[in-house]
Each structure stands twice: as C-alpha cells, then as structure tokens.
Amino acid sequence: MNESTTANKTIPKQESLGYWLKKIYSNFWVQKLARTAFTIWFVTTIIFLLVRLMPSNPIEVYINELILQYGLTYDEARDQAASLFALDLHSPMYVQYFDYLNSLLHGSLGTSLRSPGTPVTSIILKYLPWTLFSVGIGLLISFTVGVAIGMVTAYQRDSWWEPLVSGMASVLSSIPSYIIGIVLLVVLGIYLEVIPVNEMRGSMTPGMQPGFTWEFISDIFFHAFLPIATYVLATSGNWLLTMKSSTMSTLGEDYVTVARARGLTEGRIITAYVGRNAMLPLVTQLLISLGFVVGGSILIENIFVYPGIGFRLLQSLNTRDYPLMQGIFLIITVSVVISNLLADFIYGWLDPRVRVAGGE
Helix, strand or coil, X not given: CHHHHHHHHHHHHHHHHHHHHHHXXXXXXXXXXXXXXXXXXXXXXXXXXXXXXXXXXXXXXXXXHHHHHHCCCHHHHHHHHHHHCCCCCCCCHHHHHHHHHHHHHCCCCCECCCCCCCEHHHHHHHHHHHHHHHHHHHHHHHHHHHHHHHHHHHHCCCCCCHXXXXXXXXXXXXXXXXXHHHHHHHHHHHHCCXXXXXXXXXXXXXXXXXXXCHHXXXXXXXXXXXXXHHHHHHHHHHHHHHHHHHHHHHHCCHHHHHHHHCCCCHHHHHHHHHHHHHHHHHXXXXXXXXXXXXXXXXXXXXXXXXXXXXXXXXXXXXXXXXXXXXXXXXXXXXXXXXXXXXXXXXXXXXXXXXXXXXXX
C-alpha cells in the first residue's frame, strides 16, 4: 500500500509540472517573447554563415588593395595584412561561431577589421543617428501626408480628381525608392540645377558645431533633404492607398450609419468613429515599418553620399569587414523583430480576440 500510495503521489506532481510549463508557454505574451528570442538567434546564425560564405575574405581584399595601390608584391602585401588583422580564418567554423556568440553574450560586437582598435559599437553609434534622423523624418512626413490625403480621397471618391490622386499614388508605390532617388538627383541636380548636389553631400557642413541652434538644424535638414524627399515619395503612396481603403471600409460599418442617424456632426463622426477605427491597421503597419528604418537606407544613402548606417554597411561589404557587417546586420534584425513584437503587443492589447486566438 505504501509503494502504491507513493507512486500515485508521484504521477500528479509530474503531470502538474508539465501542465504548468504548457500553460506558461500557451500564454500569448510568453509565446511572442520566446519566438522573438529564437528569431534573433536564428537570423544571427544565418548572417554569421552567409558573411563567411561570401567570395574572398578581408585579408585577400586588403592584399589586392595594397598590390593595386602601392605596387607591392604578394608576399609583402600578405605580411602587412597579417600584421594588421587580428583574425584567424583558419580556425574551424564552429569555433569562430561560439567565439562570436560568447562576445555577444558579454555585450560586445567585436572590433572593426579595417579600423583596428575601434569597437563596432562606436562605429554604429556614430552613423546610426543620421539614418534614424533622415528615414524617421521621411517616414513621419509620408505617414501624415498619406493618411490625410487618403481619408480625403475616401470621402471624395466620386470627385473628378480622385482617380488622378489614386493613380499617382499607385505609380509612386510601385517604383523602387532608389529609382526615385536617381531621378531626383539627375533631374533636380544635373538638368535643372536647382539644388547644389555637391554641397549637399555628407551629414552636415564641415566645421559646423552641433547644437540646438537654427544654423545647425537648418544645415542638417539641408544635407538630408534629398534622402528625406526620396523616402516621402517612395512611401506616401502606400499610406494613401491603405488609408483610403480602410476609411471606405469603415464608412460602410453599421455604427457609422447609426451615428449619422443620431444627428452627430460629420466632424464628430470623422474623429470619433471613422478616423479612429480606420487608423488601427495603419498604426500596426507603422510600427512594423519603424523596424525597417535602420535597414531601408542602404542604396539611398550611397546615391546621395549621406553617411548613415546603410552607407557604412556597403563599405563594410566591399572590404569584407566581418565584425562590422555582423554588427550592423544584427542591429537591423533586432529592430525589425522588436518592432513586430511591439506591433503584436499593441494589437493584442487593442483587440483581446488576438490574445485568445494566440492561445491565452
């Protein structure tokens, strides 16, 4: 009897542990956090492998540069490169991988190969703010303009100009952003010569002292004008069409009809009923778009020679600077994943049915 009783008592404890583990993981928020952590680890691993599968390596690229620029022999260039790079490419891949993960766990992204002694973190902190500034301002302007015009076109969908606006928005949203940037550069800077393209290169005028002054603020907007204009033109059409579709769908809802039957003013209906509900899908889309702010500027910044994180990423790709490439790609991955997680959290908070469907 004692053995049977002991066995019977053991089974509920085991089942209870499995039950609680399953219950914890079935929670909507826990699932999202676990998937986010797994996604970051998985993408980080893929980036590590892809970077090393690229043709050539940083040592070979540097050797070729020394031979072409200074006319050194291969042996002389190899000796100079070996003394510069603290990188052992001959160690097994799994050893390099675990060393990289160990550095990440200790909060280090490593040291740039082409800038010896310079931490990758400091390079990212130097270039990232300019990308956040230019792409962020462009995204906010395009979102505001697109939402406002989209709502107006939904209300004026029977007007003569609505097809023109919608058609132009469709065309702009289908053109790649770098094509728009090249057109702006060629038309405004070369043919019409209405903007001084050479003076607009860089993030600010040499010798300009940063500070909350009108001279500094106007100067950084002057240098970021073309990238911001490109982002606005490339994304505002999509916001316009999405807001127009969402508003038209909301206008057909029963609660809008009831609000009009109650005699509410059109302004009250727009702000309290139509606008608020039509904006819900766009808020989620905006949060997701914020994650692409970091990585959505590679070609644009290089077209306009704007020193943001995308400009620095292309340089690291050309020189095969492994630590810097991995660091920038990691920042892009984390920003995209975290923005999606934030969008899930906010949407789950706004709509409890999402949390229930997610397993809570």
